[in-house]
Amino acid sequence: MNLRLAEEADDRIRRAAAVSGVSTSAFVERAASVAADMVLADRREFVLDSMDWDRFVAELDRPAKDLPELRRGRELRDRLITP
Numbered sequence: 001m002n003l004r005l006a007e008e009a010d011d012r013i014r015r016a017a018a019v020s021g022v023s024t025s026a027f028v029e030r031a032a033s034v035a036a037d038m039v040l041a042d043r044r045e046f047v048l049d050s051m052d053w054d055r056f057v058a059e060l061d062r063p064a065k066d067l068p069e070l071r072r073g074r075e076l077r078d079r080l081i082t083p
Helices: 007-020 024-044 050-061 068-081
Strands: none
Touching (some): 007 024
């Protein structure tokens, strides 16, 4: 991975790596990995209080709505894919 950084950012990152006792590459990798984990966790995990959890589970448990457009799309897919 190649990065283009503003000179001030590059200097700040190099100084932070030096005072942390790691290479610039290791510092950037660690910081980027932490940031990536935070971004991805927001898309994998969520926390609900008990009232919101109950509403969430109720939505999961309710019967699916009949969507004619979706049904027609599935029927068309089956006709096109099934020999």
